[in-house]
Amino acid sequence: MLGRILVATLVAFASVALAADLSGVNLGDVPQCGLLCIANTVAAKSSCSPTDFPCVCADTALTQELERCFATECSPRDALTTAKIAKDLCGAPARNIQLAVWLVPLINIILSTTFFILKLLSRVVLRQRFDIGDVALGISVGLTFPVLWVAFELVGYGLGQDVWNIPQDNITNILYLYWWAEIFYQAGLPLTRISILCFYLKVFPQRYIRWASIAFIVLNASDLIAFVVATVFQCYPIYGAWTFWDGSFEGHCNDIHLQGWVQAGINIALDILVITLPLPPLSRLTVSRQKKAQIMFMFSLGFFITIISIIRLKTLVVFANSINVSFDYVEPGLYSITEASVSIIIGCLPAVRALLRRVMPDLFASTRNLSVFSNGKPPKDEVSRQKFDRLEGTDTPP
Structure with a gap:
C-alpha cells in the first residue's frame, strides 16, 4: 500500500514538473516543497490532472488547499516563490490598490x-x-x-x-x-x-x-x-x-x-x-x-x-x-x-x-x-x- 502511494506521488510530481517545463517555467525556480504540495494535493483533493492547470486553477477550494500547503510545508520565502509561480501559471491578474x-x-x-x-x-x-x-x-x-x-x-x-x-x-x-x-x-x-x-x-x-x-x-x-x-x-x-x-x-x-x-x-x-x-x-x-x-x-x-x-x-x-x-x-x-x-x-x-x-x-x-x-x-x-x-x-x- 505504501509503495502504491509513493509511486502515485512520484508520478504526480513528475507530471507537475513536466507541465511546468512545458508552460515555460524554469523547474529550477520551483521549490521542491511547492512541487510536492501541488502533486500531492491535486492527487488527493481533486479529480483534475496535475498537468491540467485550467482545471486546477478553476477549483477555488483546491487552490486554497494548495496555499495552506505552501504555508505549512515550505519556508516563508519558498512559499512566496511557489505562490508567485502558481499565480503566473493560473494567469491570476496582478492587483494594485x-x-x-x-x-x-x-x-x-x-x-x-x-x-x-x-x-x-x-x-x-x-x-x-x-x-x-x-x-x-x-x-x-x-x-x-x-x-x-x-x-x-x-x-x-x-x-x-x-x-x-x-x-x-x-x-x-x-x-x-x-x-x-x-x-x-x-x-x-x-x-x-x-x-x-x-x-x-x-x-x-x-x-x-x-x-x-x-x-x-x-x-x-x-x-x-x-x-x-x-x-x-x-x-x-x-x-x-x-x-x-x-x-x-x-x-x-x-x-x-x-x-x-x-x-x-x-x-x-x-x-x-x-x-x-x-x-x-x-x-x-x-x-x-x-x-x-x-x-x-x-x-x-x-x-x-x-x-x-x-x-x-x-x-x-x-x-x-x-x-x-x-x-x-x-x-x-x-x-x-x-x-x-x-x-x-x-x-x-x-x-x-x-x-x-x-x-x-x-x-x-x-x-x-x-x-x-x-x-x-x-x-x-x-x-x-x-x-x-x-x-x-x-x-x-x-
Missing part, C-alpha cells in the same frame, strides 16, 4: 489639519486662552504627518500589491515602516481623547463630570504609555518586529495579533466612555430645540469614531491570518489613519462651531438659553452661565 495607500491618508490629514487650524483661529478670534488640551491635540495632529510620509514610502516598497509580486526583501521594509506607524497611532488616539476631556473640564461645572474627566485622562495617559511601550518592545530583540516573517529571527515576540485585539477593544471602550460622558447634562439643557439638536448632534458625532474602530477591529481578523501582508495590511492601516483623523476633527468641532457662530451668526440663530440644567430657571450663579457660554463660543475674555 497603491493609489488608496497614499491618497486616503493625504485626504484625512489635510482635513484634520484644516480643522485644527480653524480651532486655533477660533481661539484668536474669540480671544480665548490656549490650554493643555490644545497642546495635546496639536501633538496628535503632528503625529499624523510622519504617518503620511510612511504611506508614501510604503507605496515605493509595494504596499497595495500582492506580496508575491514584490521583491521579498521589501516585506521587511514594509513591516519596519508599519512598526513606526503603529507607534504614532497608539500615541495619537489617547492624546485626542485627553484634549476632549480637557474641554469638558472647562465647560461642565458638574462635579461628577469633572471627576470622571480627570479619571479618564489618567486612563488615557496609561493607555498611551502601556501600548506605545508594548508596540516598541513587541519583540526582543526589537528588530524582530520586522524580521520575524521569514523565520530567520532568533528571539521572542509577543502575540502581536492578540495585542492588537486588546488595544482595539480598549480604544472602543474609552471612546464610548468619553463620548457618552457629557450627553446627560446636554440633554437637560433648557434651550431651543434647534440649539439643543445642534449641540447634541455635534457631541454625538463621536460615535462615528466607534463605528470606524469596530470596522477596523473586523479587519484585524484578516490581518491576523494573512500571509499576503503587502495587500491585506492596507485595509486596517487605512482605517487606523481615518480613525485618528476623524477623532481630531471631532475634537475640533466645538471651537470650529464657535468660530462659525461668530462669523455667520444667522446660520446658528436660535433662542437664547435660559439655563444650563433642567429646572427651567435661570442659572443661580455666574460661573455656570460662563461655562455654558464657553460651549457656545460667547464667553468674554478675562
Whole structure:
C-alpha cells in the first residue's frame, strides 16, 4: 500500500514538473516543497490532472488547499516563490490598490489639519486662552504627518500589491515602516481623547463630570504609555518586529495579533466612555430645540469614531491570518489613519462651531438659553452661565 502511494506521488510530481517545463517555467525556480504540495494535493483533493492547470486553477477550494500547503510545508520565502509561480501559471491578474495607500491618508490629514487650524483661529478670534488640551491635540495632529510620509514610502516598497509580486526583501521594509506607524497611532488616539476631556473640564461645572474627566485622562495617559511601550518592545530583540516573517529571527515576540485585539477593544471602550460622558447634562439643557439638536448632534458625532474602530477591529481578523501582508495590511492601516483623523476633527468641532457662530451668526440663530440644567430657571450663579457660554463660543475674555 505504501509503495502504491509513493509511486502515485512520484508520478504526480513528475507530471507537475513536466507541465511546468512545458508552460515555460524554469523547474529550477520551483521549490521542491511547492512541487510536492501541488502533486500531492491535486492527487488527493481533486479529480483534475496535475498537468491540467485550467482545471486546477478553476477549483477555488483546491487552490486554497494548495496555499495552506505552501504555508505549512515550505519556508516563508519558498512559499512566496511557489505562490508567485502558481499565480503566473493560473494567469491570476496582478492587483494594485497603491493609489488608496497614499491618497486616503493625504485626504484625512489635510482635513484634520484644516480643522485644527480653524480651532486655533477660533481661539484668536474669540480671544480665548490656549490650554493643555490644545497642546495635546496639536501633538496628535503632528503625529499624523510622519504617518503620511510612511504611506508614501510604503507605496515605493509595494504596499497595495500582492506580496508575491514584490521583491521579498521589501516585506521587511514594509513591516519596519508599519512598526513606526503603529507607534504614532497608539500615541495619537489617547492624546485626542485627553484634549476632549480637557474641554469638558472647562465647560461642565458638574462635579461628577469633572471627576470622571480627570479619571479618564489618567486612563488615557496609561493607555498611551502601556501600548506605545508594548508596540516598541513587541519583540526582543526589537528588530524582530520586522524580521520575524521569514523565520530567520532568533528571539521572542509577543502575540502581536492578540495585542492588537486588546488595544482595539480598549480604544472602543474609552471612546464610548468619553463620548457618552457629557450627553446627560446636554440633554437637560433648557434651550431651543434647534440649539439643543445642534449641540447634541455635534457631541454625538463621536460615535462615528466607534463605528470606524469596530470596522477596523473586523479587519484585524484578516490581518491576523494573512500571509499576503503587502495587500491585506492596507485595509486596517487605512482605517487606523481615518480613525485618528476623524477623532481630531471631532475634537475640533466645538471651537470650529464657535468660530462659525461668530462669523455667520444667522446660520446658528436660535433662542437664547435660559439655563444650563433642567429646572427651567435661570442659572443661580455666574460661573455656570460662563461655562455654558464657553460651549457656545460667547464667553468674554478675562
